[in-house]
Amino acid sequence: MNARCHERSDFVSNPSECTRLLAELRSALPHLTLLDRLEDVRPYECDGLPAYRQTPRAVVLPRTEAELKAVLDGCRRHRVPVVARGAGTGLSGGAMPHAEGIVVSLARFMKILEIDPRARLARVQPGVRNLALSEAAAPFNLYYAPDPSSQIACTLGGNVAENSGGVHCLKYGLTVHNVLAARALVLSEDGIDDVLFGGAAPDSPGFDLLAALNGSEGMLAVVTEITVRLTPKPETAQVVMASFDAVAAACDAVAAIIAAGIIPAGLEMMDRQAIAAVEPFARAGYDTEAAAILLCESDGAPEEVRHEVDRVIRVLEAAGVRQIRISQNEAERLKLWAGRKAAFPAVGRITPDYLCMDGTIPRRRLGEMLSAIAAMEQKYRLRCANVFHAGDGNLHPLIMFDAHDKEEMGRALAFGAEILELSVALGGTITGEHGVGIEKLAQMCVQFTPAELAAFAAVKAAFDPLGLLNPDKVIPTPARCREYRQTGGTRPEERDARTESDG
Amino acid sequence: MSLGVRAVEGERLADPILDGWREQLRAAADAGTTLVIEGGRSKHFYGRPISGEPLAATAYRGIIAYEPTELVITARCGTPLAEIDSALAERRQMLAFEPPRFGGSPTLGGVVAAGLSGPRRMAAGAARDFVLGARLLNGRGELLNFGGQVMKNVAGYDVSRVLAGSLGCLGVLVEVSLKVLPQPPEEASLRFELSESEALERLKGWAGQSLPISASAWNDGALWLRLSGAGPALAAAKLKLGGEMVEERAAAAFWTGLRDQTSAFFADASDALIRLALPAAAPVLDLPGPRLIEWGGSQRWCRAEAERWPALRDLARACGGHATLFRAPPDFVPDEVFTPLPPPLLRIHRALKQRFDPAGVFNRGRMYPEF
Numbered sequence: 001m002n003a004r005c006h007e008r009s010d011f012v013s014n015p016s017e018c019t020r021l022l023a024e025l026r027s028a029l030p031h032l033t034l035l036d037r038l039e040d041v042r043p044y045e046c047d048g049l050p051a052y053r054q055t056p057r058a059v060v061l062p063r064t065e066a067e068l069k070a071v072l073d074g075c076r077r078h079r080v081p082v083v084a085r086g087a088g089t090g091l092s093g094g095a096m097p098h099a100e101g102i103v104v105s106l107a108r109f110m111k112i113l114e115i116d117p118r119a120r121l122a123r124v125q126p127g128v129r130n131l132a133l134s135e136a137a138a139p140f141n142l143y144y145a146p147d148p149s150s151q152i153a154c155t156l157g158g159n160v161a162e163n164s165g166g167v168h169c170l171k172y173g174l175t176v177h178n179v180l181a182a183r184a185l186v187l188s189e190d191g192i193d194d195v196l197f198g199g200a201a202p203d204s205p206g207f208d209l210l211a212a213l214n215g216s217e218g219m220l221a222v223v224t225e226i227t228v229r230l231t232p233k234p235e236t237a238q239v240v241m242a243s244f245d246a247v248a249a250a251c252d253a254v255a256a257i258i259a260a261g262i263i264p265a266g267l268e269m270m271d272r273q274a275i276a277a278v279e280p281f282a283r284a285g286y287d288t289e290a291a292a293i294l295l296c297e298s299d300g301a302p303e304e305v306r307h308e309v310d311r312v313i314r315v316l317e318a319a320g321v322r323q324i325r326i327s328q329n330e331a332e333r334l335k336l337w338a339g340r341k342a343a344f345p346a347v348g349r350i351t352p353d354y355l356c357m358d359g360t361i362p363r364r365r366l367g368e369m370l371s372a373i374a375a376m377e378q379k380y381r382l383r384c385a386n387v388f389h390a391g392d393g394n395l396h397p398l399i400m401f402d403a404h405d406k407e408e409m410g411r412a413l414a415f416g417a418e419i420l421e422l423s424v425a426l427g428g429t430i431t432g433e434h435g436v437g438i439e440k441l442a443q444m445c446v447q448f449t450p451a452e453l454a455a456f457a458a459v460k461a462a463f464d465p466l467g468l469l470n471p472d473k474v475i476p477t478p479a480r481c482r483e484y485r486q487t488g489g490t491r492p493e494e495r496d497a498r499t500e501s502d503g
Numbered sequence: 504m505s506l507g508v509r510a511v512e513g514e515r516l517a518d519p520i521l522d523g524w525r526e527q528l529r530a531a532a533d534a535g536t537t538l539v540i541e542g543g544r545s546k547h548f549y550g551r552p553i554s555g556e557p558l559a560a561t562a563y564r565g566i567i568a569y570e571p572t573e574l575v576i577t578a579r580c581g582t583p584l585a586e587i588d589s590a591l592a593e594r595r596q597m598l599a600f601e602p603p604r605f606g607g608s609p610t611l612g613g614v615v616a617a618g619l620s621g622p623r624r625m626a627a628g629a630a631r632d633f634v635l636g637a638r639l640l641n642g643r644g645e646l647l648n649f650g651g652q653v654m655k656n657v658a659g660y661d662v663s664r665v666l667a668g669s670l671g672c673l674g675v676l677v678e679v680s681l682k683v684l685p686q687p688p689e690e691a692s693l694r695f696e697l698s699e700s701e702a703l704e705r706l707k708g709w710a711g712q713s714l715p716i717s718a719s720a721w722n723d724g725a726l727w728l729r730l731s732g733a734g735p736a737l738a739a740a741k742l743k744l745g746g747e748m749v750e751e752r753a754a755a756a757f758w759t760g761l762r763d764q765t766s767a768f769f770a771d772a773s774d775a776l777i778r779l780a781l782p783a784a785a786p787v788l789d790l791p792g793p794r795l796i797e798w799g800g801s802q803r804w805c806r807a808e809a810e811r812w813p814a815l816r817d818l819a820r821a822c823g824g825h826a827t828l829f830r831a832p833p834d835f836v837p838d839e840v841f842t843p844l845p846p847p848l849l850r851i852h853r854a855l856k857q858r859f860d861p862a863g864v865f866n867r868g869r870m871y872p873e874f
Binding site: 116117118119120140141142162163165169170173174176177186188193195196197199200201202203204205206207208209211212214215216220232233234235255256258259261262263300301303304306307308360361362363364389391392393394427428429430431432433434435436440444447448449451452453455456458459460461462463465474475 | 570571572573574575595596618620624625628629631632641643645647648649651652653654655656657658659660661662664665667668669672673684685686688707708710711712713732733734735736738739780781782783784798801802819822823824825827841842843844845846847848850851852854855858859870871
């Protein structure tokens with residue numbers, strides 16, 4: 001996609017201050033990698049959502065905490081906005097630079113500082129890749145459980161910023177459930193503080209600010225060290241592929257599995273369009289005649305897995321399954337998963353561009369949402385393949401379009417916005433794991449009242465009183481929300497009326 | 504698009520109880536007084552002692568939604584925990600963080616505001632890990648929704664988890680949505696005769712393995728383990744672990760007494776009860792009185808004279824943890840009961856308090872004297 005973002009900045013900064021900051025950093029830190037030529041900073045103009053781009057004034061790549069601290073202190077003194085960046089795999093434009101600011105890449109902070117197999121924890125720098133940590137923990141028969149699909153590239157600092165999930169989070173939790181502590185630099189009027197949030201001991205005193213840091217999209221503090229819980233590798237795992245004639249039947253089967261008291265290690269669904277895109281690409285062995293398939297994984301001790309898989313199969317049979325395939329060995333298990341993991345690139349192969357949505361809804365409304373999406377395909381004259389983390393109601397509709405056709409791109413964006421607004425109306429949320437970033441600012445006005453948005457701004461101001469860290473993301477200004485509503489966006493009418501009268 | 508969901512919500516919130524709370528809030532803000540949020544008073548001993556006009560959260564009660572296949576329950580703050588428990592038990596589900604009852608009748612709001620977790624905490628997670636959403640009445644009289652009723656939600660900051668354990672200092676938790684889990688199909692308890700150091704050593708060794716240990720407790724020469732899971736997994740674990748099997752009823756009584764602090768160790772009220780939260784790998788500590796160790800070594804209770812509390816707090820800090828003066832004898836009025844916050848963290852706390860409750864009405868001073 002080559003669309004440019006024309007969002008105006010809500011953050012008022014003085015461009016000449018940034019010029020002064022850069023000159024100061026060059027003389028004070030001669031060894032600091034500081035890029036400010038257009039061709040050098042261009043690779044940083046967007047993250048994994050290229051629809052939103054902005055070149056920054058400069059990019060710095062500190063190697064040491066002392067350098068990082070000096071850079072942030074410079075930003076603080078000169079009031080220059082700063083966007084911290086990990087691997088840039090985010091899908092909501094959260095790492096898009098500020099036009100008058102700098103990007104601080106944490107990519108060079110890639111040391112695993114400690115793995116303590118007895119305490120089952122690891123202490124890492126923020127630039128350590130998610131998968132690299134699991135690889136380093138493997139000799140101890142441990143791994144790091146949250147596994148976003150970008151885990152080969154994405155960093156733990158980025159995972160904290162986004163509170164990343166993955167396909168195993170129903171059983172093993174999100175990032176917030178697996179991070180024990182984060183050391184971070186906090187900027188205030190008076191200086192920079194090195195603050196420990198959480199700790200290796202449970203239930204840190206005071207408010208649980210670590211919970212706020214997880215998923216704060218780099219807006220509250222710059223994380224410099226993360227302590228995570230490691231999980232013992234299950235002795236074995238088995239996946240069941242089940243196909244259904246109707247999407248509704250697959251949804252019912254998901255509910256029935258949960259009702260039976262089973263919390264699978266992974267529970268994923270794909271619809272007909274997704275299967276059709278994936279199967280020729282990944283040859284995973286899915287039932288291509290089916291309206292939907294489920295992948296349901298059990299892990300644990302061999303006897304436990306055998307027992308759980310038997311129960312899952314009984315539930316699936318009662319739910320009117322078409323076909324069942326059970327992985328008989330690790331190779332088959334990986335092959336069945338390979339299709340799901342390749343879903344995005346597979347769809348990317350059959351369309352010039354796609355938009356990936358991320359709404360989460362109560363599981364029992366999945367059927368309703370899918371019928372609505374089918375109707376929207378007609379309305380917007382665009383195809384949409386559906387991939388879900390069915391266990392936790394997190395949808396990833398992939399809307400297919402051609403970004404070279406501006407009119408078509410407009411339809412795709414409207415399609416996406418309607419899905420997100422419906423997610424809210426069905427009792428869910430506009431984003432389950434990809435974050436708000438710059439992409440979903442408008443939909444924040446749908447999900448939250450002005451008072452709630454003001455509360456988010458209050459949290460931001462409590463941590464970052466100068467408002468320098470990743471400004472203009474996540475929290476839309478009241479003016480932006482009014483504008484969005486005037487241009488036809490839906491709004492929480494009843495809630496607005498109620499909250500304003502609350503006084 | 505249908506806005507039906509919110510229309511219903513609007514009706515539900517036009518509630519005389521909430522209006523009454525707003526009245527109380529306005530009056531307290533005008534008079535510069537404190538409102539003390541009260542649920543079942545089962546944890547009135549917890550936190551710094553404060554006085555003020557009570558805000559009776561028990562009046563606002565009832566389960567709003569419970570959908571077992573969604574693994575979510577939403578209820579009003581004054582709903583008795585017992586009501587939640589029995590609704591969940593009917594569908595063989597539970598609050599997996601095993602909130603303590605302390606021999607009283609806690610409410611859901613109190614459970615979440617205190618943020619305390621029971622024996623299953625190290626295996627299943629803490630209270631905050633199960634909070635999916637919350638509705639807050641802040642000090643400005645605004646009703647604010649954070650999070651929601653779904654498993655994954657990263658729209659905006661995760662304020663509802665911050666509210667867990669905030670001791671009502673940011674406002675009244677009006678409603679809470681919690682993730683629930685299936686009850687384990689089977690449970691079994693084992694007992695080992697071990698010294699404190701042997702017990703800690705064993706616990707450390709087991710922690711790195713994939714074992715279905717759902718609770719542990721050492722006291723007075725005996726280590727107790729509870730195993731939870733499917734039958735075959737328990738059988739395999741029992742073979743691996745050894746120890747002697749505890750009869751089912753005795754085991755249930757033991758874990759309940761531990762969770763609710765009704766067992767003999769907690770009974771003597773003449774001493775203070777001090778809680779040390781430590782990295783699990785912390786060594787045996789030289790504590791001045793009887794001790795009970797939970798959570799694989801991470802939570803250690805000590806009975807001691809109240810005057811020993813500052814020294815124990817410093818000891819916990821030196822081990823990379825923190826301590827709480829959990830229960831003080833009636834004649835002892837402490838200034839601090841929680842480990843003090845470093846200045847930058849205190850600054851953030853005060854800023855949050857200032858913005859959520861500008862007049863400082865709700866539970867002022869319950870957590871720290873500064874707010």
